Amino acid sequence: MRIGELERRTGVSQRLLRYYEEQGLLEPVRRPSGYREYAEADVEKVGHIRNLLAAGLSTITIADVLPCMGSEGGRLIADCPELLLDLYRERDRLAASIAELSTALDTLQAVIATAPPGVAEEAARLPVPQ
Amino acid sequence: MRIGELERRTGVSQRLLRYYEEQGLLEPVRRPSGYREYAEADVEKVGHIRNLLAAGLSTITIADVLPCMGSEGGRLIADCPELLLDLYRERDRLAASIAELSTALDTLQAVIATAPPGVAEEAARLPVPQ
DNA sequence: GTAAAGTCTCACATGGATGTCAGAGTCAAG
DNA sequence: CTTGACTCTGACATCCATGTGAGACTTTAC
Known part of the structure; x- marks a missing residue:
């Protein structure tokens, strides 16, 4: 999905979605046009980001934690x-x-x-x- | 106690202790000299403040919550x-x-x-x- | 009484998470 | 093809919790 839809589905502004990408929390692929293409799983991921931010964690810490979530986390x-x-x-x-x-x-x-x-x-x- | 001692005992800078006062979280009395005089209980109170700030609450919210903690608030x-x-x-x-x-x-x-x-x-x- | 340490106020600076705006490129529908 | 909606990048603005420093006053120790 593109950034507009992700914004609608998460309630998080495009500005922030791009900011999270800049901080290494999201890595949407790019279409030839340069448009970001997000995965379905990113909806949930953004939810986690918001929650951890609200809990006072920094984007840096969250960047460390996120990859450890999901199936392959233990090895990390x-x-x-x-x-x-x-x-x-x-x-x-x-x-x-x-x-x-x-x-x-x-x-x-x-x-x-x-x-x-x-x-x-x-x-x-x-x-x-x- | 004066602000220097509170700083030592809590690890919170004088700057922040004054800031918390400005935000209505602490209300030390004043000596004739203008020096702040803190109560013993303020040590614990500052601990609460730090905890809640670290949890992502704003000073405004904390100001609402604080009266509900510890010994105060029982008589409201x-x-x-x-x-x-x-x-x-x-x-x-x-x-x-x-x-x-x-x-x-x-x-x-x-x-x-x-x-x-x-x-x-x-x-x-x-x-x-x- | 003097020097050193503590405190006061006030102002400016910073860093992180956010908002907002402008100008340019992309895409879909008529 | 043109128009309108969508997206891009980049810059600037804001809010909050915090740091830092200057200049003046107070307290403590000798």
Whole structure:
């Protein structure tokens, strides 16, 4: 598929899709015209990229991780214990963040639960701000 | 404690500690001289901030989440409908963040799991960067 | 009381992920 | 063939988290 369709199917702008390519995260083939041709699997790949970026990983790290996903990944990681160390660190970092957010969520729920009866119904009737 | 000590104990630069204050994440009191005076609890708070930033949250979001962490926040009461709506939204955002990070974590776990036996031990013997 | 270390504010710089725009080439439909 | 939609490259702009440095004031140690 061409870049327009990938944009539509992923919700990621063409600008970013090209940027990801520049960073080595995607490598669409080129038509004679110069147009990029993406594989079906790139839709999912872009999803992973977005998710890992949102989780605070850099494109550099993601470039290391991506090739290890999918069927043939094990062999890559075998040759590179340092990558594994990096992954451990990222994993621990993420786990810590999740733990913090979870306690925050718990607290938030507790605060919500203190709402006197009736207030929730009142809130539900409030106009939704844009 | 003053900013230098907080810097030492958290490893976060003075520049950033002041920036976090500007963003409403910290509110040290001021000495007559103008020097910032931080509370003991701020050490932990800065830890939370760093974690959440590393997880990709913005300072704005963190400012919303922080009051829900640790000892504070226990005494908040949700009694007005507008506030309650805000809390709902915040809860949903938080839950979405957690879900996002969780799938990222799953991804990393999956990649790590593809490492053939032996590589982990090899990695463990690697020099820890600083 | 003086020197050194700590702190203040303010301003400018940087790097990474993004947006936006302009000019030129490509393709498909009438 | 022409028109309109799509794509290309490249440049510039923006936002945010961060670094760095200057010049002035405060605190600490001698």
